[in-house]
Amino acid sequence: MRKTLMKTVNYFLLAAVAVMVLIPFFWMLGTALKSEAEALHIPPMLLPKIYHFDNFAKAVRAEPLIRYFLNTLIVSIFVVLISTAISVLSAYAFARLTFRGRDFLFAVVLIAVMLPQEIMIITNFMTIAKLKWLNTFRALILPYCVNAFNIFLLRQTMKQIPEDLYIAARIDGLGNFRYLWKVVLPVAKPTILTTMLLSMIWIWDTYAWPNLVTTQDNLRLISNGLKNAFTTSTGSIQYELQMAAATLVTIPLILIFIALRKYIFSGITRGGIKG
Amino acid sequence: MAAMKRDRNPLSDDRKAYFYLLPAFVLLVIFTVYPVINTIITSVKLDYRFLTGVYNGFSFGHYLDILRDKTFQRACLNTAFIAFICVPASLITALVTALLLNSIKALRNFLTTLYYLPQVTNIIAAGMVFALLFHTNSGFINLVLGWFGMDPVPWISGVGIAGSADLYTRSYIRCLFILFIYSLWQGLSLKVILFLSGLQNINPQYRQAAEIDGTSQWNIFRKITFPLLSPVTMYVLITSVITALKSYASVVALFGDSYGPIGDNSKMMITIVGYIIDSLGDYLSPGAISKASAAAFILLLIIVILTALQFYFSKKWVHYK
Amino acid sequence: MEVRFESVTKKFPMKKGEITAVNRLDLTIDSGKLVGLLGPSGCGKSTCLFMIAGVCQPTSGKLWFDDRDVTTLSPEKRGVGMVFQNYALYPHLTVKQNIEFPLVNSKEIRKQLETKLAIHNKTGNGKTKLKEFVQQEVLRTARLVEIEDCLDRKPFELSGGQQQRVAIARTIVKQPSILLLDEPLSNLDARLRVQTREEIRRIQQMTGITTVFVTHDQEEALNICDEIAIMKKGILQQFGNPQAVYDYPANRFTAGFLGGTPINMLDGEISDGKFIAGGQVILPDVPIADQPVTAGFRPENLYVSENGTPRFNLEVVEMYRHGGITVVTTKFDADNAIRLVKERSDNMTIGDRLMVTVAPGMLYLFDSNGAKIWQQ
Numbered sequence: 028m029r030k031t032l033m034k035t036v037n038y039f040l041l042a043a044v045a046v047m048v049l050i051p052f053f054w055m056l057g058t059a060l061k062s063e064a065e066a067l068h069i070p071p072m073l074l075p076k077i078y079h080f081d082n083f084a085k086a087v088r089a090e091p092l093i094r095y096f097l098n099t100l101i102v103s104i105f106v107v108l109i110s111t112a113i114s115v116l117s118a119y120a121f122a123r124l125t126f127r128g129r130d131f132l133f134a135v136v137l138i139a140v141m142l143p144q145e146i147m148i149i150t151n152f153m154t155i156a157k158l159k160w161l162n163t164f165r166a167l168i169l170p171y172c173v174n175a176f177n178i179f180l181l182r183q184t185m186k187q188i189p190e191d192l193y194i195a196a197r198i199d200g201l202g203n204f205r206y207l208w209k210v211v212l213p214v215a216k217p218t219i220l221t222t223m224l225l226s227m228i229w230i231w232d233t234y235a236w237p238n239l240v241t242t243q244d245n246l247r248l249i250s251n252g253l254k255n256a257f258t259t260s261t262g263s264i265q266y267e268l269q270m271a272a273a274t275l276v277t278i279p280l281i282l283i284f285i286a287l288r289k290y291i292f293s294g295i296t297r298g299g300i301k302g
Numbered sequence: 303m304a305a306m307k308r309d310r311n312p313l314s315d316d317r318k319a320y321f322y323l324l325p326a327f328v329l330l331v332i333f334t335v336y337p338v339i340n341t342i343i344t345s346v347k348l349d350y351r352f353l354t355g356v357y358n359g360f361s362f363g364h365y366l367d368i369l370r371d372k373t374f375q376r377a378c379l380n381t382a383f384i385a386f387i388c389v390p391a392s393l394i395t396a397l398v399t400a401l402l403l404n405s406i407k408a409l410r411n412f413l414t415t416l417y418y419l420p421q422v423t424n425i426i427a428a429g430m431v432f433a434l435l436f437h438t439n440s441g442f443i444n445l446v447l448g449w450f451g452m453d454p455v456p457w458i459s460g461v462g463i464a465g466s467a468d469l470y471t472r473s474y475i476r477c478l479f480i481l482f483i484y485s486l487w488q489g490l491s492l493k494v495i496l497f498l499s500g501l502q503n504i505n506p507q508y509r510q511a512a513e514i515d516g517t518s519q520w521n522i523f524r525k526i527t528f529p530l531l532s533p534v535t536m537y538v539l540i541t542s543v544i545t546a547l548k549s550y551a552s553v554v555a556l557f558g559d560s561y562g563p564i565g566d567n568s569k570m571m572i573t574i575v576g577y578i579i580d581s582l583g584d585y586l587s588p589g590a591i592s593k594a595s596a597a598a599f600i601l602l603l604i605i606v607i608l609t610a611l612q613f614y615f616s617k618k619w620v621h622y623k
Numbered sequence: 624m625e626v627r628f629e630s631v632t633k634k635f636p637m638k639k640g641e642i643t644a645v646n647r648l649d650l651t652i653d654s655g656k657l658v659g660l661l662g663p664s665g666c667g668k669s670t671c672l673f674m675i676a677g678v679c680q681p682t683s684g685k686l687w688f689d690d691r692d693v694t695t696l697s698p699e700k701r702g703v704g705m706v707f708q709n710y711a712l713y714p715h716l717t718v719k720q721n722i723e724f725p726l727v728n729s730k731e732i733r734k735q736l737e738t739k740l741a742i743h744n745k746t747g748n749g750k751t752k753l754k755e756f757v758q759q760e761v762l763r764t765a766r767l768v769e770i771e772d773c774l775d776r777k778p779f780e781l782s783g784g785q786q787q788r789v790a791i792a793r794t795i796v797k798q799p800s801i802l803l804l805d806e807p808l809s810n811l812d813a814r815l816r817v818q819t820r821e822e823i824r825r826i827q828q829m830t831g832i833t834t835v836f837v838t839h840d841q842e843e844a845l846n847i848c849d850e851i852a853i854m855k856k857g858i859l860q861q862f863g864n865p866q867a868v869y870d871y872p873a874n875r876f877t878a879g880f881l882g883g884t885p886i887n888m889l890d891g892e893i894s895d896g897k898f899i900a901g902g903q904v905i906l907p908d909v910p911i912a913d914q915p916v917t918a919g920f921r922p923e924n925l926y927v928s929e930n931g932t933p934r935f936n937l938e939v940v941e942m943y944r945h946g947g948i949t950v951v952t953t954k955f956d957a958d959n960a961i962r963l964v965k966e967r968s969d970n971m972t973i974g975d976r977l978m979v980t981v982a983p984g985m986l987y988l989f990d991s992n993g994a995k996i997w998q999q
Contacts, residue, residue: 034406041402041409044395045416048487051431052419054442058434070454071437071445117326126319132327139334141609145548145575146598149344149582149591150337153352156585173329191711194678199797200699200729203318209728213715232425234551235579250426254555266434273427284422288415291422295492296499 055277059083059270066267079267086257086271091244095252102167102248103230107223109172114222118181119207123193133182139175145235152239166240167248171230177222180294184218185211221294224287231280249276338602345595349588364589364596368577373569374597377577380553383478384573385546388485393539395486396493401523403494404501414498421491429555432484433458458557460565470570473563477571484556485546493538500534501527533616540612544605550575574601624688624800624833626652626675631684633670633857644670646857647684652850654689657827657834659844659865662854662880668837671854672803675835677701688800699729704799704832708806710790712778718789719774722761725797732797736760764796767826784815791823795830802827802834808843820847841881845869853877870985875993878919884950887925887961889918898933898988901956905933909988911997917989922950922964924985931980937961939975953977 058066059082061075087093120126121133151170160166188211196206212219234250241247247255253276257269284291344350345364350357368374399417403410420428435442436457444454457480463470504527512522528535553561553571562570572580574597581594633645645667652658660668673679674686677698686694693701712721725732740756743749751759765771768788778786787807794802804823808816824847827834838844844851845865852862853876861873872878878886891900892915898906900918928934937953940960951963951971963979971977981999988997 037402037406038409041399041406041413044399044490045413048417048420048490050442051428051435051487052423054435055427055431058440066440069439070448071440071442073445113325113329116322120319120322124319124322126316129319132323135327135330135335139330141605142334142338143544143548143601143605145550145578146341146602147334147337149578149594149598150340151333152582152585153340153591154332154337156352169329170333173326173333175330175334178326189709189711191707191709192713194673194676194698195705195707195711197678197698198676198701198703198705199725199793200731202699205728209724210713210715214713216715228422232551234426234554235575239579239582250424250551253424253430254426266437266440269430270434273424273430276424276427280422280424281419284418285415288418292418292495292499295495 052277055270055273058266059274061267063265063267066265082267082271083275086268086275089265089268090252090256090272092249092252092256092272092275094245095247095249098167098246099231099249101164102171103227105164105168106171106230107226109168110174110177110226111219111223113173114177114181115207115212115219118178118185119203119211121178121182122185122188123211124203136175136178140179148236148239151236155240161240162243162246164246167237167246170236171226171233174222174226174229177226180222180297181215181218183297184215188214217290217293220287221290224283224291225294227283228280228291341595341598341602344592345599347592350592351588352585352591364592365600368593368596368600373572374574374577376569377572377574377597380478380481380571381547381549381574384481384485384549385543388482389489389539389542389546391482392486392489393493393535393542396490396538397497397535399490400494400497400501401527403498414495417494418491420488425488425551426555428488429484429552432480432487433556436480458563460563463563463566470566470568473566474570477557477563480556481553481571484552488552489542489546493542496534496538497531500531504530536612536615540608540615544608547601547604547608548575549573550579625654626801626833626835627687628671628674629685629687631674631681631686633667633674633679634682643857645674645681648857648859650852650859650862652833652835654833655831656849657824657836657847659848659851660835660837660854661841661844661851662839662860664839665856666854667857668839668854669805670857672705672805672835672837675701675801676703676705676803699731701801702731702797702799703801703803704794704797705803705805706787706790706794706807708809710778710783710786710810712786712789712793714778717775717777718765718770718781719761721778721789722764722774722792722796723757724793726757726760729797760796764792767795767829768792768822783811784819787811787819788822791826795826795832798830799832802830802832804834804836806838807836808838808840816843823847842883845881853880855880871998872919872987872995874995875917875919875989878987878989878995882921884922884945884962884964886919886921889920889955889959889961891916891918893988901959903936905935906986906999907932909997911988915991916996919987919989920981920985922962924982925961925963925979926982927977928980929978933981933986935961935979937977937979939971939973939977942971942973953979 057074060078060080061072061082062077062079065072065075117136121129121136147170155161155166155170192210193206196210201209230248232250233248234254237248238251238254241251244252253272256272257265344352346360346362347357348359348361348363403413434440436444438444438454438456438459441457443457447453447455455476457476459473459476461469463473508526508530509522512526517525550573553573553576557563557571560566560569561572561576562568569576569580578594578597578601581590581597584590628648628650631645631648632643634641634643648667648671650671660671662668670679674681677693677696677700680695684694685692688701713724716724726736727733736756737753740751740753743756744751761774762771765774768791770785770788770792773781773785778789781789787810790807807823808819811819820843823834823836836844836848848865850863851865851868853860853868855876861868861877868877869881872881875888879888889900889905891898891905893899893909893911893913895913896909896911897904898909898916898918905918935955937955939951940954941952943950947966949965949967951965953961953963955961961979965971984999986999987995990996
């Protein structure tokens with residue numbers, strides 16, 4: 028009896044937390060489907076009378092959202108591909124090769140994991156400005172191409188591949204690169220996927236850096252574009268369109284997350300606490 | 303033993319290793335190592351103009367300048383509010399939620415996924431939604447207050463605050479409240495996952511043994527679960543505080559580029575990173591970049607101290623594993 | 624192929640100084656032989672194997688394959704095959720893919736395979752393609768080790784014994800000139816271990832590949848090896864036919880290392896050409912100088928006899944059945960126990976007194992340094 032009661036309370040509390048989590052999503056979607064008049068109605072309406080799905084089309088037409096999407100896609104594809112290649116190579120060197128200065132260089136990586144990106148922003152901005160790379164894709168892509176955390180995570184995974192496998196492959200006639208390609212990559216695939224996903228989410232959310240190095244609409248990433256969209260010159264906001272755009276920006280990542288949840292969870296839980 | 307079997311030749315090769323590391327380290331040096339060193343140096347350059355590289359010797363003046371700067375003080379206060387008020391609150395909520403989640407089986411995966419949604423929501427979109435939730439006329443919060451017969455609260459309002467200290471304080475408190483609720487919502491996700499995985503790593507035999515001994519649930523938590531979870535708690539606490547110290551985009555999304563309600567010109571809700579970026583935006587005026595660098599170095603110092611603390615505690619608690 | 628170590632030394636740098644894993648080793652492994660490298664852990668046997676494989680290089684000395692100096696040759700060019708204690712199967716590949724792995728991934732082996740295929744097609748007038756040829760080789764090898772039924776399974780779906788067969792198949796499919804086995808049976812249970820070791824013997828005899836087998840288990844080595852090399856702390860103690868090493872140990876260490884029931888060791892001294900232990904004259908006539916010595920004699924070489932030399936007067940203190948044999952522990956004096964191994968123990972009870980002698984030629988005397996100075 029007491030047990031059932033406790034269970035009920037338990038589920039009730041969890042449901043309450045779930046409602047709290049969902050309210051912003053509910054209000055976002057609800058507002059996105061309202062007409063302009065309904066969005067401005069006082070007092071606000073819980074739900075629209077008619078669902079205005081055309082708000083999404085309107086939002087896309089009103090602002091270059093597609094452009095922002097494409098820009099973000101381009102940047103994230105380049106970043107994910109380049110940073111994965113770079114991370115895999117260096118993680119392999121740290122996990123498998125013996126060379127002078129290995130401990131020192133790995134310590135540099137570990138320190139880089141802890142250093143906040145925000146500290147780097149000043150000098151990186153100066154570097155990019157001096158190279159005359161402001162308002163280029165290079166400026167958006169290159170600083171993200173090395174990710175110390177990914178190197179660390181991949182190195183931990185590769186270290187767990189038994190050394191015997193490496194010796195066996197070498198005796199079977201494989202060089203280091205072929206071994207990396209034929210054995211390490213397939214075995215470490217889940218972790219590689221994790222790092223790719225984490226990098227993608229990172230780019231999708233990044234705001235401060237692109238805001239600094241780009242001033243043109245045709246180079247904006249989704250976060251920056253969204254931030255400045257749907258605000259009229261007088262400072263009033265078209266909420267139904269803004270929320271429609273926010274929904275459009277939110278949905279792709281949520282879908283990816285739901286589909287590949289276990290890779291993301293494994294990445295974040297292994298990042299800090301081992302075991 | 304295994305490491306002993308191998309040595310330098312011929313299976314390992316310095317040159318090969320450096321070749322593998324080259325791309326990563328070229329980028330690390332350019333975009334991470336050099337920037338940190340350069341930031342420290344820049345912070346003490348006087349009247350530095352980065353386009354020409356000209357400066358008038360070295361001075362710690364920028365540090366004094368920003369410490370005396372009202373806006374920087376405000377930035378520190380706000381950042382401290384997020385790090386030391388909002389983070390502990392969301393940590394406790396997350397711990398309770400994780401404990402509840404850990405004691406159920408049905409729906410656990412579903413709820414974990416649901417709770418994680420804020421983490422994968424675009425940070426700007428989330429901030430905008432919260433700004434709308436608290437909108438005076440169109441917000442959900444005032445709608446709910448209305449159901450209970452309450453008048454709409456002007457949550458984000460700068461009307462008259464420039465002239466009245468009292469109105470300013472009230473507006474500030476309301477904005478802090480919004481930031482608090484937002485931080486709670488946003489910070490819950492990651493912490494619940496980390497706590498849950500920490501709880502699941504605790505051997506259930508400890509708990510079973512205590513249950514057989516007739517220990518009460520509260521004592522099981524106090525004497526067994528919480529101590530065993532303490533390394534995770536410490537990790538979550540310190541990493542969350544560090545993340546909070548770097549808050550920027552969420553504040554901009556919530557309160558706009560001027561870090562406050564319309565009518566406010568004091569950058570009411572600015573954070574340390576916001577201060578850095580604002581100074582950087584002013585990069586053409588001499589000394590602005592040095593000011594940004596000084597603020598960045600202060601932030602770095604705080605983060606380094608916290609990271610050191612984390613190392614210290616994780617070593618101290620290692621015997622629980 | 625013959626493998627010859629020529630004064631090979633291998634040192635590993637450590638945090639403080641270095642350790643010598645192999646010390647001035649001279650050893651010739653004849654072509655086609657199955658040779659066991661034997662010794663306690665840390666004796667350098669695995670290092671020897673890794674040097675043959677090319678995974679590590681000697682600090683000094685030379686290593687020869689027939690007349691070819693391979694001291695610094697990289698592993699992929701040596702044409703050796705190696706089987707590991709943990710099998711080292713590629714976890715993401717099926718059994719078939721594991722076996723064909725060296726064939727499709729090594730340039731050297733591919734070349735060899737193409738030459739072989741050309742000859743095959745010429746003599747047989749066939750038109751086999753390389754891919755089919757690889758499949759034939761895989762299947763042939765899988766049959767040899769009797770795992771042709773699980774070709775499409777992943778390693779984790781197999782039992783330990785099956786995994787080890789796959790590992791062997793992967794190694795011999797490329798027809799190595801030398802087969803190296805690093806503790807291949809340690810992870811198997813007792814019954815499987817005996818079975819697999821017979822299997823290794825069978826495959827080795829069928830293929831005729833020179834095989835080096837590293838183990839710390841002397842029974843394994845004694846059972847299947849043509850020759851065994853016993854090592855201790857990097858130094859070769861004895862090399863030869865297992866039975867010869869067993870019956871004629873070169874020193875106290877090899878005598879003690881071999882044997883299912885540990886050898887009896889009895890401390891005593893030579894005085895006036897007599898071996899005296901526990902105040903009794905055990906051997907009346909020993910042609911060596913006066914010195915402290917230790918006598919060694921194996922439990923199974925002891926038998927009850929009223930008149931023999933040496934002669935021990937013993938008291939039975941303990942008996943236990945151990946499979947098909949009985950181990951009888953007796954008291955020689957207050958400090959020394961002597962064990963006998965008998966097939967039957969019907970006519971003995973605890974407290975009996977026995978007169979026991981050692982089979983002719985099976986008593987060894989070691990000096991204080993452990994070297995054998997006399998064998999009766």
